[in-house]
Amino acid sequence: MTGMAQRIATVALIVTDYDEAIAFYRDGLGFTLTSNTPLGDGKRWVTVAPPGSTTRLLLAKAADDAQSAAVGMQGAGRVFLFLETDDFDRDHAAFRARGVNFLEEPRREAYGTVAVFEDLYGNRWDLIQPRPDAASAEGKSR
Numbered sequence: 001m002t003g004m005a006q007r008i009a010t011v012a013l014i015v016t017d018y019d020e021a022i023a024f025y026r027d028g029l030g031f032t033l034t035s036n037t038p039l040g041d042g043k044r045w046v047t048v049a050p051p052g053s054t055t056r057l058l059l060a061k062a063a064d065d066a067q068s069a070a071v072g073m074q075g076a077g078r079v080f081l082f083l084e085t086d087d088f089d090r091d092h093a094a095f096r097a098r099g100v101n102f103l104e105e106p107r108r109e110a111y112g113t114v115a116v117f118e119d120l121y122g123n124r125w126d127l128i129q130p131r132p133d134a135a136s137a138e139g140k141s142r
Contacts (some may be wrong), residue, residue: 013074
């Protein structure tokens with residue numbers, strides 16, 4: 001399939017409340033609120049994105065018991081999302097100052113510097129600065 005270009009544009013993340021999720025991602029992680037559009041019946045199209053990223057998170061409010069049960073468990077207890085940075089120390093310090101909960105101290109691995117943190121619902125993320133000479137963090141999850 002030559003000549004074909006694709007990318008993941010948006011990943012849905014189930015949340016319990018739009019506004020508390022916006023506050024965490026905007027104020028805690030420094031993401032940009034890229035859309036917040038009412039859809040009727042209390043639903044909204046809410047997306048956030050890290051600075052400089054074209055990939056967005058859709059903050060999707062749980063609509064029933066099954067979706068509510070999945071909040072915070074979309075990765076089944078494993079690292080679910082990987083946030084790459086160009087300056088680990090800067091972002092790690094800023095996130096900690098804003099109250100982001102890290103589950104470990106930073107580690108230096110063959111592929112880069114990494115530490116696991118939780119979002120406000122308990123989903124696990126890697127904050128990672130890849131080594132310039134290493135492949136991306138693909139396949140490095142626990």
